[in-house]
Amino acid sequence: MQNNHYYLPHNREINIFNFAAQNRLPVLLKGPTGCGKTRFVEHMAEKLNRPVYTVACHDDLTASDLVGRYLLNPEGTYWQDGPLTRAVKEGGICYLDEVVEARKDTTVVLHPLSDHRRVLSIGQTGETIKAHDDFMLVVSYNPGYQNMLKGLKPSTRQRFVAMSFDYQKPENEMTIICQESGINKETAKQLVSLANDLRRLNDHDIEEAASTRLLIYAAMMINSGMPAKEACMSCLAEPISDDKDTLAAIERIIDTYFES
Amino acid sequence: MEELIGKTWHRLICQTSQHENETARIHLSDLSWPLTLFYRALGGHPGKKIVPAYATRFRHKRRLIQRIAGTDQKHFISWQDEEHLNLPPSIAYFEDATLNTSLYYWLTAMSAKLPSVDHWFEDNQRICAELLKERPGLKKTYHKLAKACIDKRPLLSELQNNEYEREIAIQDALLKPGNHHTLPIAKGDPFPVWIWLYPAPLRAVPVKTDEQLESGSNKQSSKQNSSESRKMAQRIDDRKQTDGLIVFQAESLFSWSEQADLDRSQIDDMDDDLISVAEDLDIVSVSRQRRSGMAKLKFDLDLPAAENDDLPLGEGIRLPEWDYRKSKLIEDYCLLQPMLADTVEPTALPEHLSNIARKLKKRFSILQTQRSWQRRQTFGDEIDLDAWLQNTTQPVRDINRQDYYQSQITNQRDIACLLLADLSMSTDAMISEEKNVIDVIKDTLLLFAEAMTDAGDQFGIYGFSSVKNTQVRYHILKNFKETYNDMTRGRILATRPGFYTRMGAAIRQSTQILSMQAAKQRLLMVISDGKPNDIDQYEGRYGIEDTRRAIIEAKKQGLQPFCVTIDNQAHDYLSYLFGDNGFAIVNDVSKLPLILPRQYLKLTTMNA
Ligand SMILES: Nc1ncnc2c1ncn2[C@@H]1O[C@H](COP(=O)(O)OP(=O)(O)O)[C@@H](O)[C@H]1O
Numbered sequence: 001m002q003n004n005h006y007y008l009p010h011n012r013e014i015n016i017f018n019f020a021a022q023n024r025l026p027v028l029l030k031g032p033t034g035c036g037k038t039r040f041v042e043h044m045a046e047k048l049n050r051p052v053y054t055v056a057c058h059d060d061l062t063a064s065d066l067v068g069r070y071l072l073n074p075e076g077t078y079w080q081d082g083p084l085t086r087a088v089k090e091g092g093i094c095y096l097d098e099v100v101e102a103r104k105d106t107t108v109v110l111h112p113l114s115d116h117r118r119v120l121s122i123g124q125t126g127e128t129i130k131a132h133d134d135f136m137l138v139v140s141y142n143p144g145y146q147n148m149l150k151g152l153k154p155s156t157r158q159r160f161v162a163m164s165f166d167y168q169k170p171e172n173e174m175t176i177i178c179q180e181s182g183i184n185k186e187t188a189k190q191l192v193s194l195a196n197d198l199r200r201l202n203d204h205d206i207e208e209a210a211s212t213r214l215l216i217y218a219a220m221m222i223n224s225g226m227p228a229k230e231a232c233m234s235c236l237a238e239p240i241s242d243d244k245d246t247l248a249a250i251e252r253i254i255d256t257y258f259e260s
Numbered sequence: 261m262e263e264l265i266g267k268t269w270h271r272l273i274c275q276t277s278q279h280e281n282e283t284a285r286i287h288l289s290d291l292s293w294p295l296t297l298f299y300r301a302l303g304g305h306p307g308k309k310i311v312p313a314y315a316t317r318f319r320h321k322r323r324l325i326q327r328i329a330g331t332d333q334k335h336f337i338s339w340q341d342e343e344h345l346n347l348p349p350s351i352a353y354f355e356d357a358t359l360n361t362s363l364y365y366w367l368t369a370m371s372a373k374l375p376s377v378d379h380w381f382e383d384n385q386r387i388c389a390e391l392l393k394e395r396p397g398l399k400k401t402y403h404k405l406a407k408a409c410i411d412k413r414p415l416l417s418e419l420q421n422n423e424y425e426r427e428i429a430i431q432d433a434l435l436k437p438g439n440h441h442t443l444p445i446a447k448g449d450p451f452p453v454w455i456w457l458y459p460a461p462l463r464a465v466p467v468k469t470d471e472q473l474e475s476g477s478n479k480q481s482s483k484q485n486s487s488e489s490r491k492m493a494q495r496i497d498d499r500k501q502t503d504g505l506i507v508f509q510a511e512s513l514f515s516w517s518e519q520a521d522l523d524r525s526q527i528d529d530m531d532d533d534l535i536s537v538a539e540d541l542d543i544v545s546v547s548r549q550r551r552s553g554m555a556k557l558k559f560d561l562d563l564p565a566a567e568n569d570d571l572p573l574g575e576g577i578r579l580p581e582w583d584y585r586k587s588k589l590i591e592d593y594c595l596l597q598p599m600l601a602d603t604v605e606p607t608a609l610p611e612h613l614s615n616i617a618r619k620l621k622k623r624f625s626i627l628q629t630q631r632s633w634q635r636r637q638t639f640g641d642e643i644d645l646d647a648w649l650q651n652t653t654q655p656v657r658d659i660n661r662q663d664y665y666q667s668q669i670t671n672q673r674d675i676a677c678l679l680l681a682d683l684s685m686s687t688d689a690m691i692s693e694e695k696n697v698i699d700v701i702k703d704t705l706l707l708f709a710e711a712m713t714d715a716g717d718q719f720g721i722y723g724f725s726s727v728k729n730t731q732v733r734y735h736i737l738k739n740f741k742e743t744y745n746d747m748t749r750g751r752i753l754a755t756r757p758g759f760y761t762r763m764g765a766a767i768r769q770s771t772q773i774l775s776m777q778a779a780k781q782r783l784l785m786v787i788s789d790g791k792p793n794d795i796d797q798y799e800g801r802y803g804i805e806d807t808r809r810a811i812i813e814a815k816k817q818g819l820q821p822f823c824v825t826i827d828n829q830a831h832d833y834l835s836y837l838f839g840d841n842g843f844a845i846v847n848d849v850s851k852l853p854l855i856l857p858r859q860y861l862k863l864t865t866m867n868a
């Protein structure tokens with residue numbers, strides 16, 4: 001089967017995921033944003049030949065957004081399955097990105113699906129659906145400082161096969177950046193060093209670390225002719241901080257690689 | 261020749277501003293945060309603080325001109341010690357302000373790569389070369405800086421023999437870093453190299469500390485320190501032989517007498533220096549005496565001397581205590597003394613907390629204006645479609661239900677929180693090389709207060725320790741009615757570890773205070789580091805039972821007690837004291853400042 005989603009493994013995550021899939025166990029991916037979690041799930045879905053339903057969770061996301069709801073049409077009301085229900089019925093992977101963001105009432109739906117029962121009960125219709133054998137629940141979560149208030153409840157995380165992701169080691173990250181943006185090795189190397197400088201600033205200094213995703217953006221911009229410094233400012237500095245002094249510092253860090 | 265005279269003359273006239281360009285002056289204080297970030301990003305130790313360096317004396321060869329016009333011996337050089345990165349307080353060497361700013365960043369980059377300088381001449385070149393290779397973006401700036409520095413260095417034509425050789429070597433090393441290995445030896449110090457780092461001057465015993473005093477091992481440690489400083493002086497002296505660079509070390513208070521002895525060869529140049537050193541030594545011996553005196557007081561009397569202590573307010577408050585053996589509340593058994601630190605200076609929030617405070621404030625400020633949809637209302641701003649659909653799709657419809665509206669409401673917070681901190685002696689314990697528990701508690705109190713001011717909830721902060729039932733010391737850090745400001749900050753920062761932990765009495769007093777606050781939710785948060793105990797019978801079961809009693813009384817008053825502890829062993833007794841959901845154990849003490857606000861949010865948003 002042809003794989004459209006290029007994925008460079010960190011470690012043994014492909015094997016672990018395969019075993020979890022074989023045993024119909026749910027999976028928790030931990031790691032900062034933009035380090036490749038979504039890409040990994042897409043890649044695995046392709047390998048396992050299952051559809052994937054990705055839901056980006058947010059603080060207004062309720063159980064009905066996952067399960068489904070009644071909608072209106074000229075004839076009256078009708079029921080529409082949510083992405084979770086579809087994955088449960090069709091045997092797909094339901095990927096809940098940043099699951100801690102979701103409202104607490106979603107755990108009520110997730111718990112019976114993520115233990116031995118593997119059932120989805122739909123309150124509004126009174127149905128209970130037994131999950132398809134190929135259904136798999138995958139959730140991700142970023143254990144950084146910004147989630148300090150939320151965290152994942154132990155009763156929830158205890159249900160998952162979990163693995164940690166982090167930004168790739170420099171050589172790998174360079175490869176990914178070259179692959180995804182087409183930029184030359186030399187510039188990719190400097191971008192990765194720059195990102196690692198920024199990643200040394202911890203949670204207290206900046207909200208978000210410079211992600212692989214942002215590095216790829218910067219590389220794409222540079223590759224299409226944008227001056228390197230400007231590309232770094234707009235792809236690596238501005239997205240991770242609003243603070244004037246912090247931006248000034250980041251600009252200086254960029255300057256150490258790319259003269260303006 | 262004419263040119264030479266002109267230049268010399270110019271320098272003589274402009275003695276004071278020889279290297280300075282006032283309009284282009286850049287101040288460290290304006291750059292300290294970006295420099296800190298820059299330092300960390302480039303791999304510098306995240307715990308180090310950037311501080312202004314003090315001026316350091318250099319022993320150049322003094323020329324007649326300098327003797328006439330005042331000397332040019334004090335310089336601001338850059339160095340690092342265990343805790344600090346010392347940079348010049350301001351830089352105005354160059355006419356171009358951007359170059360002065362660049363110098364700060366350059367020195368910071370160097371420091372991040374070179375935490376300690378062993379061989380001044382070699383290390384600096386090596387690090388320059390490495391930096392330029394790894395970070396090609398720095399090349400242009402570096403060469404500008406190097407050239408500008410050379411322009412301001414002594415004229416080669418004014419130097420002779422060894423000094424000439426040495427200066428040539430330095431200038432060449434600036435232009436082609438990494439090429440030179442030995443610095444020719446010459447008399448005195450080379451003129452300071454502004455873009456290089458220097459070894460740390462001797463500061464074996466920091467004068468600031470009152471902390472060591474409280475730890476109870478004073479006599480010994482001061483002995484240790486002085487022998488250590490002697491050792492360091494020795495080391496420095498050794499260095500003199502190897503690369504001819506000692507003298508900026510001389511500023512150090514403690515090493516001065518040693519240095520002066522060891523270094524007679526240059527004594528003729530040091531007359532005026534010695535006078536100021538003598539002054540410095542005075543300060544030192546005075547502060548040493550104060551320290552040992554205080555230590556004695558504390559250990560003889562078991563209490564701080566009155567003049568060093570907080571101001572007692574009033575006659576004290578009598579409180580009961582529970583004696584479990586008699587199953588009886590003994591009235592008026594404890595005397596609690598409210599105390600106020602009245603001599604503190606107003607203080608701003610310490611730098612190391614400012615960033616995280618800002619984050620917490622942001623997070624807490626949302627609380628004030630948090631809005632949410634209230635669904636299933638009988639009237640409201642919008643139709644609640646979900647409610648309507650839900651009802652419409654029910655097989656049996658309830659026609660009396662008309663709750664198809666939703667409206668947005670601002671969450672009303674009506675909360676008062678009293679934070680009670682255990683300030684017992686055990687908080688003096690070190691958790692890392694530079695911090696002890698009390699420092700973390702102070703950080704916690706400050707951050708909590710910062711956050712709370714933005715949440716708009718009412719809050720008070722108190723601390724306690726005790727010496728038997730007759731002296732329960734209850735420190736007012738921030739009263740409920742008081743606004744949180746630099747004064748209260750100063751008070752929090754001035755707290756010191758006290759004595760023992762008579763928790764029951766402190767909780768009873770806190771209960772009284774909190775009960776007087778009008779609020780729907782009243783939270784009594786206790787920060788502790790161990791079991792209740794005191795040096796009388798208040799230990800083991802007795803202390804636990806009394807504390808438990810006090811907590812039960814608080815609950816009866818409608819208060820919600822909660823304990824955050826850093827005692828790993830606390831599980832056994834805390835659930836007995838505060839109930840299963842009434843406490844949190846912090847495993848990593850340094851996380852306390854973050855965990856407390858998190859707990860607070862948990863406790864106050866769950867019920868909202
Ligand atoms: N291991 C990897 N192999 C290939 N591409 C990767 C890898 N890690 C990250 N990427 C690239 O980074 C981008 C962001 O990753 P993504 O999976 O969206 O991150 P996350 O889901 O963790 O926030 C991807 O679109 C992909 O281009």
Ligand SMILES: [Mg+2]
Nearest residue numbers: 034037038097
């Ligand atoms: Mg993602």
